[in-house]
Every structure is written in structure tokens, then in C-alpha cells.
Amino acid sequence: MSAIVLVCWSIAFGTWLTLNLSEQSVWDRSLRESAKIALASLPSDFDRLLADAALADRTRNPGVPAAVDKEWDIGLQVWVNGRKILRTPSAPAAALKPDFVEGFADQSIEGQVWRVYDLADATGKVHVQVGKSPRQRADTMLHAAGIATAATLALIALPGLAIWWVTRWSFAPIDDLRRTMAMRKALDLAPLPAGHVPVEVQPLIESFNALLRQLEGAVENERRFIADAAHELRTPLAVLLAQVQVVLNADDAAEKNRAARQLAAGVERSARLSEQLLDLARLDAGNHASERTVLDLSELVALVVRDFENSARQRRQSIVLEIQATPIHANVDDIGILFRNLLDNALRYGNDGGCVDISCRRARHDGTQYVRLSVRDDGPGVPVGERARMFQRFHRVAGSRVSGSGIGLSLVERIAHAHGASIDVGAGLRGTGLEIAIRFPVHAPEAAE
Template identity: 35%
Template structure:
């Protein structure tokens, strides 16, 4: 049978089923015990009746004729007896046969279960003191069952009639017991989508308090997520307005320019603004994908090869600023990672050094490996960041004061998220070798990096 869909129905069905099973088991035990006690009692009556008949010595005189005992009670046909003297029937009840109820010339004393005239009988056989008198007293087995049913009827029927009342009482008790769950459901259903305050259920039972606490924690996480998304959207809109406004202004300059050199300069500035807006959109999309995606599938990746490829792509920009860029990579610089994400990590770190280090600066990239893992270090000879600015690097859209190069401040957020996805650590400080900014990323693995999912 398919269980009810509601918790109240399930509890009611379970409690009723258990109650019915216990009642049936109790009734079966009571039936068995009552049947045993009744058999003991009636067997004792049979033995006592046989003893009385044997002690009276009815029919001891050989000249006595056979006598039929009178019927004195309406239950008398259910009981029968016989008295034999020297194997001759001298006394019997009207419903007793003329042959001995227990077959055999010398029937042993005691109880016997026999079948007479299609009926099952319980017969007790006994001998007189002289051994020439034999008495049989029997009772129909069916009469015992009728007596047992009559005895138990008074106890069973009231319970059976009380089962509907029990079911009604259980329904009321279960309904009252699950009322806090209904109250909780109604409180959640009445809430507006923007209402993420904790639930006010001070009288909640201890069984559902963990659920209420979990819902409050969920509301808190959702509220924090929505707040971050609102702040992110506002900041992103603010950052996008700047390059769009610059593009519009340069386009207006180009339209109003008279000389070709002015028009060309305005168009180049327009292209630079488009590039800045494109870069900002790409970084926003990457950061959104990193925060929404699940943990990436990690495979062995040669970090040194990834760094060489990325630095080759950024070399023209570095040469245009007359910067020197070098890579020092040890052997077997293998990490368990996602190659596109690691390429984005190296690109953001190196591009940040190229863009914000002054012209003629040195940029060094080092990759070392040991038994504990792989270290990626990017440092430059620029001015670096003050201690207060280093603490704010984790904030979105933060840019150090005095920066001339255009940027959005999203690169560091992307770098942090990529390192976290790879189970690594990220640190930023002042380079003791070059004096500028030094960013170090530590990855677990090394040359024994295994594939992880």
C-alpha cells in the first residue's frame, strides 16, 4: 500500500497499524491463555465427575438393568458419561453410545481425545476401587470453544468497538503534534521574497528547532549573497559607465575635429576605450563563471609551459613599455589544475605587473617545485603597494591611489578565486629583490600531482 503523502497521514497510519498489531497480539495471547485455563478447569470437572460415578458404584449388582440418566440441563447433550460393570453397560447418558467411548477392552485411565458420531470429544476414563467398574465421562470439544468465545466476548468486543474512538483520538493527537510544522510552513509561505529576517518561532518544539535554525542560516546566506550581488551590479555599472563615457566623448571630439591629426588621436582614444570596456566585461564574465561554477576537474598541468605561452602573448606590451621580462622555472613544475584557469591566473598576474610597473621596470616570474608543491612568484621593480593597500587587495573594484593606467580592480578577485579553486594559497607583499610588488601562489602537488575530481 502506498503511504500517505502527508506527514500527519504517515504518523496516523503508523500509530494505528502498531496499535492494531499490538491489540491483535494481545488478543491472541489472551485467547491462548484462556483456552488453556478453560481446558484445565473442564478437564478437572470431567475427572471429578468420573471419580464420583466410580465411587458410587452404580450398577455393582449384576442383576441391575441398564439405566439411562435423565436430561436435567439444556447443556446436558454436550456432556456424556458411561458406567460399565464387568464390561456390561449399566448406566449412560441419553447421548452416549452403547459401546465404550474409548475403544479397547482395558482402556487406560486418563484423558483421551476421540471422535464419536462425527464430533470430537474429550473423554476421561477411570476405574472403580474393585477394578470391575469402568467409568467414561466425555464432553464435546466444540462446547469448549463456545464457552471460550462467550468468556472472551465481553473483553474483546468493547476493545473492538473502541478502535474507531482510538483512531479518532490518535488523529486529534497527531494533528495537534504536527501543528508546529504547519505553523512553520505557513510562516515561510506568508513571507515576501525580499524578507530574509530570521524566523520568530520562540515556542517551536526541540525537534524542529534544528530545521528553524537551518532555515535562518539559509536566509542569512541568501541575504549576504543578494547584498553582494547588488553591490557587485552597482559597482560594475559604475565601472562600465567610465569607459562608455570616455568612448562617447572621444567620438564627439572626432566628429568635431577639423584637423586629421586631432581626428586620428580621438579615434585611437575611442579604440582604447573600447578595449578597456571589453577587458572589463571579460573580467566580469570570468569572475561570474568562477563564482557560479562547481569545483573544476583537475588534471596534471605543466605550469612552466603555461607561463611561457602567456608571457609570449604579453611580451609585445612589455617591450612597448621598455620593460625586461624573464622566466625562471625549475623542472617538473606540474600541478593538479585546470589549464585554462591557470593560464588566466598567470595572465592576470603578469599583465598587472606590465600595466602598473613603470616604463623600464624589471618583471621576473619564478616557478619552483618541491615535495610539498609548486610555487608561482611574480614580482616587479615598481613602486609596490603600501601596507594599507595590500590589505584591501581582496576588495572588488579596488585600485591603488595614483595609478595612471586604466583598470577595474577585478584582476585580484579573479586570481584569488582561481587559487582557491585549486586548493592553493595566495600572498602579496613587497619584493625584497626588486622592491616592487611580489605575488606568490602556492599549489599542492609537485611532480606527483594526481588527477582529482
């Protein structure tokens, strides 16, 4: 806006300067024409004019109203043989051009510079002198400056008012949105209407609505997690409390030891449930795609297997491991959660003294290469009709002899899909049990570069 004002004032100043420069030629032209008209209007018998003493130094015509005399903006004098016979009220008493030389000149009269012009007749006896005083010139320039100033103010005010009106009209829908948002409740995350806002602002509203949808999803995940955690932890905690009471009230050492072992198993199940709930909350908070890196899946598998060797030894289970170097692009923590849940399920649902078979290798299907991670057990397996539902959160297979939370496989599915992997479900070892295989895209080094 400051730039606009500066431009307008520059235009006004330029206009005033142009008028000032051009006014000189306008004045000269008006002085010359006035002198010509005055000379042409004089009578030819100048001797009678000289003899008539009453005409000497006449300043006004008695027949002309006094108000008209005040409107003169040019001083005019008529001289005959060096004698002044007529002048206007605006003209000084002294000669405007004392040298009586025809033409223009800047003459100092009574301390002021006049622009004067002298015109003589053919005989050289009659001289008509006209001039403009500085006051008359200043009045003209002030008038021109007033016009230029008014025009400038109009140039500033009219566009300013137009801009103000258009701005208010354009942003009225945004003001409505602001008022709507101010009236909303704290957790009202419904999208903002974008139909009536200016086209230029719609991308901003759409981005804000996308942020609201993400925030709504995060809030919903938090609510669901709190509800799930409260529901899932209520029963294990009650069981632990009951087992503690049994330990405290046991009469002999054998009964106390048996109750203590049950208490330890209950604590282990509660710890595992808590860990899975925390993993679930972590996944709900985001997929951590920005934290993904290239990792060798076989090394991670071998590391996790070592962590479960003690649990397998307690039930006399063996783990058969077949791995090869298999680089993938993934989040190491998420893939660790995925494989730990697969292996934990296989060991818990497998038979005592049984076997869990794990393979991690490259494979090819229909010309597409991928990394296949497979975990097979020899447990009771899952009926074919239940296999599609077993990845649902908190779903438990009916009739299972092993208690579980129903969270582990839902974590496996979410992590696999977040990494662009697919899941295959089939029969386990010796035609029984269950096999779950994850197919990961192979990391391409040239694509990463």
C-alpha cells in the same frame, strides 16, 4: 508494520493450536473427575433404585431449576445392571459407551463423534458414563479463539496507537519547520532552528542550513556582482558614447583619427573591465577545486607572456623572463587569470621604454620549499601605507596616472588564497615600481598517488 501484524497473527494461531491440542487432555481429566463425583454420590441400595420405576430414565431432578439444567456442558448417564436410571438433559438417550468397558473412547452418536468415559463401581453393576459432544467442544474452542483474537487485536492496536502517538509527538517540531518554511518569502535564506527537533534529525537540519548558507552566499555574490557591474560599466559606456559623438562630429581627418584612437582605447578599457567582471563572477560562483590538476607554472607563464608581447612592443617595453620547471596543483584557468592581471598591471603602470621582470622558480625558506612567481615593474609603485588596501575590490591608488577598475589585484588575492598561496609585496626595479610575488606550495607526486 505488516511484519508486526504477521507475527501477532502467528502468535494467535499458535496459541489456538496449543489450546486445541491441550484441550483433549483437559476434557479427559474433567470427564474422569465428573464420573468419579457422580459415582461417589450414588446411594448404595441399588435394588430399591431398580424397583422404583419412576426413577427409570430420569432426565432431571424435579427440585433443580430448569435454567440450571441448560448449563450442563457434560452429558452424564447412570446405568445399573444395564438399565439407565439417570441422565442429564445434555446426554443422548442411547448409551454413551454401549460396550460398557471402562475407559475413554471416541464414540459416534447420532452422526457426531463424542468423547466419552465409562466408570464402574467395585461390583461392576453400576456404570457412570460421561461425554462431551462436538457442539460443546466447539463452543469451548470458539471461546478460546475469541480470547486469543481479542488478545491479538490488543497486541496490534496498543503498540500501533503508541507508535502513532510517539511518531506524531516526535515529528511535531518538523511539522512546525514545514509550516515555517511555507510561510517564508522567496529569498529568505535564514537558517532553520534545530534546537527542538529530534536528535536523529538534527544532522539533516544542519546539512540543510549549510546548504542555505552556501545558497545565500551565491545569491549575495550575484547581487553584489550586478551592483558592481552596473556601477563600473556606467562611466565607461558614457565615455564611449561621448567619444563616438566626437568622431562623428570631427571636421578634419586628423581630428577624426585622434578621436578614433581615443575611442579604440576606451573600447579596449571597457573590454578589459568586462573581462575582469566576468572573471570575478566566475570566481564568486566557486573555486573549481574539483577541476585542479598538476601543471607546470613556467609553461603557463611563458604562454601568457607571448600574448602580451604586442602590447609591450607598442610602448617599447621589454619583458625579461627567468623561468624553470615548477609543477603545482592548481586550476589552469584561475592561475591564467592571476598571472594575466599581474602582467597587465605591470605593463600598464610601468614606464614607456621601461622593463618588466618576471621570474618563476623554486625557492626555499626555513626549510620549506615552494614555487615563487614574481612580477616586477619600474613604474611609480604603491606607497607602503596603501599596499595592504590595494587588494581590496574596486580600490584605486590615489594620484595614479593610469585609470583602472580596481578589480585585477582583488582577483589575484582571491585566486592565490584559494590555492593555498601567499602574497609578498615589495619594491620593484631600481628601487622604484612594485614587485608582487606569489608563493605556491610545491606539488608532491608521492602525495598525489
